[in-house]
Amino acid sequence: xxxxxxxxxxxxxxxxxxxxxxxxxxxxxxxxxxxxxxxxxxxxxxxxxxxxxxxxxxxxxxxxxxxxxxxxxxxxxxxxxxxxxxxxxxxxxxxxxxxxxxxxxxxxxxxxxxxxxxxxxxxxxxxxxxxxxxxxxxxxxxxxxxxxxxxxxxxxxxxxxxxxxxxxxxxxxxxxxxxxxxxxxxxxxxxxxxxxxxxxxxxxxxxxxxxxxxxxxxxxxxxxxxxxxxxxxxxxxxxxxxxxxxxxxxxxxxxxxxxxxxxxxxxxxxxxxxxxxxxxxxxxxxxxxxxxxxxxxxxxxxxxxxxxxxxxx
Amino acid sequence: xxxxxxxxxxxxxxxxxxxxxxxxxxxxxxxxxxxxxxxxxxxxxxxxxxxxxxxxxxxxxxxxxxxxxxxxxxxxxxxxxxxxxxxxxxxxxxxxxxxxxxxxxxxxxxxxxxxxxxxxxxxxxxxxxxxxxxxxxxxxxxxxxxxxxxxxxxxxxxxxxxxxxxxxxxxxxxxxxxxxxxxxxxxxxxxxxxxxxxxxxxxxxxxxxxxxxxxxxxxxxxxxxxxxxxxxxxxxxxxxxxxxxxxxxxxxxxxxxxxxxxxxxxxxxxxxxxxxxxxxx
Numbered sequence: 001x002x003x004x005x006x007x008x009x010x011x012x013x014x015x016x017x018x019x020x021x022x023x024x025x026x027x028x029x030x031x032x033x034x035x036x037x038x039x040x041x042x043x044x045x046x047x048x049x050x051x052x053x054x055x056x057x058x059x060x061x062x063x064x065x066x067x068x069x070x071x072x073x074x075x076x077x078x079x080x081x082x083x084x085x086x087x088x089x090x091x092x093x094x095x096x097x098x099x100x101x102x103x104x105x106x107x108x109x110x111x112x113x114x115x116x117x118x119x120x121x122x123x124x125x126x127x128x129x130x131x132x133x134x135x136x137x138x139x140x141x142x143x144x145x146x147x148x149x150x151x152x153x154x155x156x157x158x159x160x161x162x163x164x165x166x167x168x169x170x171x172x173x174x175x176x177x178x179x180x181x182x183x184x185x186x187x188x189x190x191x192x193x194x195x196x197x198x199x200x201x202x203x204x205x206x207x208x209x210x211x212x213x214x215x216x217x218x219x220x221x222x223x224x225x226x227x228x229x230x231x232x233x234x235x236x237x238x239x240x241x242x243x244x245x246x247x248x249x250x251x252x253x254x255x256x257x258x259x260x261x262x263x264x265x266x267x268x269x270x271x272x273x274x275x276x277x278x279x280x281x282x283x284x285x286x287x288x289x290x291x292x293x294x295x296x297x298x299x300x301x302x303x304x305x306x307x308x309x310x311x312x313x
Numbered sequence: 314x315x316x317x318x319x320x321x322x323x324x325x326x327x328x329x330x331x332x333x334x335x336x337x338x339x340x341x342x343x344x345x346x347x348x349x350x351x352x353x354x355x356x357x358x359x360x361x362x363x364x365x366x367x368x369x370x371x372x373x374x375x376x377x378x379x380x381x382x383x384x385x386x387x388x389x390x391x392x393x394x395x396x397x398x399x400x401x402x403x404x405x406x407x408x409x410x411x412x413x414x415x416x417x418x419x420x421x422x423x424x425x426x427x428x429x430x431x432x433x434x435x436x437x438x439x440x441x442x443x444x445x446x447x448x449x450x451x452x453x454x455x456x457x458x459x460x461x462x463x464x465x466x467x468x469x470x471x472x473x474x475x476x477x478x479x480x481x482x483x484x485x486x487x488x489x490x491x492x493x494x495x496x497x498x499x500x501x502x503x504x505x506x507x508x509x510x511x512x513x514x515x516x517x518x519x520x521x522x523x524x525x526x527x528x529x530x531x532x533x534x535x536x537x538x539x540x541x542x543x544x545x546x547x548x549x550x551x552x553x554x555x556x557x558x559x560x561x562x563x564x565x566x567x568x569x570x571x572x573x574x575x576x577x578x579x580x581x582x583x584x585x586x587x588x589x590x591x592x593x594x
Contacts, residue, residue: 024414025414025497027414027496027497027498027501028410028414028415028416028497030406031406031407031409031410031414031501032406032407032410032411032414032416032424034402034403034406034407035403035404035406035407035424035428035468035472036424038403038464038465038468039424039427039428039431039465039468041446042443042446042461042462042465043427043431043439043465045442045446046439046442046443046445046446047439047442048442049441049442049445049446050438050439050441050442053441053442053445065445105336108332109332109333109336112328112329112332112333113333115325115326115329116325116329116333117325118325119325123333123337124580124584125576125577125580126337126340126341127336127337127340128576128580128583128584128587129340129344129573129576130340131587132522132526132572132575132576132583133344133526133569133572133573134525134526134528134544134568134569134572135526135528136526136528136544136547136548136565136568137347137526137547137565137568137569137572138343139551140347140547140551140561140562140564140565141343141344141346141347141565142343143551143556143561144343144346144347144350144558144561144562145342145343145346147556147558149558150350150358150558152342152343152346184339184340184343189587192584192587192588193588196584196588241432241433244435245435245436245437247435247436247437247528247529248528248529251532251548252548252551265435265437266435266437266438266529269437269438269440270437270440270533273440273441273444274533279441282441283441283442285438286437286438286439286440286441286442287438289435289438290434290435290438293433293434293435294430294433294434297433
């Protein structure tokens with residue numbers, strides 16, 4: 001570093017680059033400043049507020065927040081909160097099923113599209129539609145498909161003599177329905193990620209396999225899928241994060257019900273904050289969820305490093 | 314890829330066609346059903362059977378003089394234009410700064426890491442803190458509050474993706490511009506921005522879609538009336554007692570159609586957005 005510094009000083013004033021290294025220009029600072037200010041004011045500060053709320057008994061009186069320090073009471077209360085535990089469990093069930101199904105379908109569609117001789121562009125274009133539609137629109141569409149009164153599915157069932165079903169009205173049916181809707185919504189992103197990775201594979205490797213007389217199934221199993229592993233891991237990570245965040249579809253299709261059957265984390269947080277008005281407790285729950293997400297993420301990153309070291313050794 | 318190697322006839326394999334036709338049908342059916350119900354006369358909607366009775370009455374109802382949905386569609390348009398424009402300006406400057414202006418590795422990493430964290434944390438967990446902040450800024454229940462929030466939550470992705478494009482531009486270009494006497498702003502605006510244009514276009518389209526689709530902040534930071542975006546307007550139609558299926562489908566169709574048009578004409582930018590955003594988290 002010192003040598004670079006000396007060299008820069010020696011050359012001072014000879015080139016634009018050395019000038020910017022010595023003292024940041026106004027443009028350099030001003031170009032980054034808005035982003036930093038926005039992040040500090042609208043992420044850093046609110047997170048500070050969140051921490052502050054979580055240590056207090058907070059009430060709303062005449063538009064003002066009244067705050068009394070209660071130390072860790074809000075966090076302690078979480079331990080006997082059965083609905084919170086249910087919401088964590090529901091989120092887990094939702095994530096496991098929706099991620100697994102989108103993964104299988106997405107990979108299958110990517111492999112199939114890659115085998116197409118004609119119309120790849122058209123298929124790719126069409127299959128992506130659900131990923132860009134508003135969750136609200138998707139919920140409305142599926143409400144119209146699943147509804148016992150006007151639903152497409154029930155019209156079909158009626159045509160073959162089966163009486164209408166209220167899937168969204170019973171616990172297992174409701175969870176299955178939101179999983180199906182989520183799979184419809186997000187299979188496209190898995191498809192796209194895998195398809196993109198597939199197109200980037202080195203064709204010569206695959207050619208070598210087929211010259212060796214390997215069948216398509218064997219090639220996929222022993223060569224293509226192992227080569228796609230990084231893309232698959234990436235897709236799983238993204239889908240899990242989406243599953244943790246999920247809110248819109250549950251809010252619109254089931255409102256977390258029936259009972260608490262589809263009350264996932266975000267649905268429960270909203271009800272604590274906007275229905276029970278327990279601001280302090282809601283903040284404590286929020287921070288716990290954030291720490292959980294970040295903790296799991298760092299654990300996975302660490303695990304990957306450890307595995308790499310172990311394998312390398 | 315495998316197909317190229319063997320001497321297959323130029324015909325799509327049978328099982329592949331079946332799978333993809335099935336997937337295309339599954340993709341289209343709920344959307345078509347939505348459109349069908351939107352253009353169906355209300356009485357025909359609840360009548361069992363397949364009779365279709367075309368009418369525009371659902372649209373007349375939702376855009377009638379007493380309904381708020383027309384205003385909400387306009388709100389969404391304003392929200393998309395404002396939030397996308399502000400996001401692009403802040404992100405383009407910041408991405409260029411981080412990529413080309415010789416910030417230390419530590420500054421770059423801390424900025425990108427905090428941006429990436431925002432992508433990972435469930436937005437709902439930030440709502441309590443944001444609520445207090447918005448109240449202090451007197452932005453609760455206003456469209457400008459939503460412009461601010463949508464900007465904040467789309468910035469991380471925008472910065473990360475545009476930076477990828479600036480990273481591919483050689484630094485010498487900027488230096489030679491400086492030698493030619495161009496100001497730093499001129500070098501950025503006239504030379505660098507056009508070079509990153511594909512990335513900026515992808516971010517613009519992707520951000521616009523995200524903002525148009527946004528629901529959570531609209532729901533908790535407005536009251537759902539004349540200041541709300543259209544996504545929140547749809548939610549007010551879904552009531553536990555009796556859902557007005559026809560108008561609900563009509564509002565859904567109005568919200569869906571611009572996005573489907575974009576999905577068809579701007580597919581390349583959307584693909585960049587989806588894969589780029591996914592890669593970076």
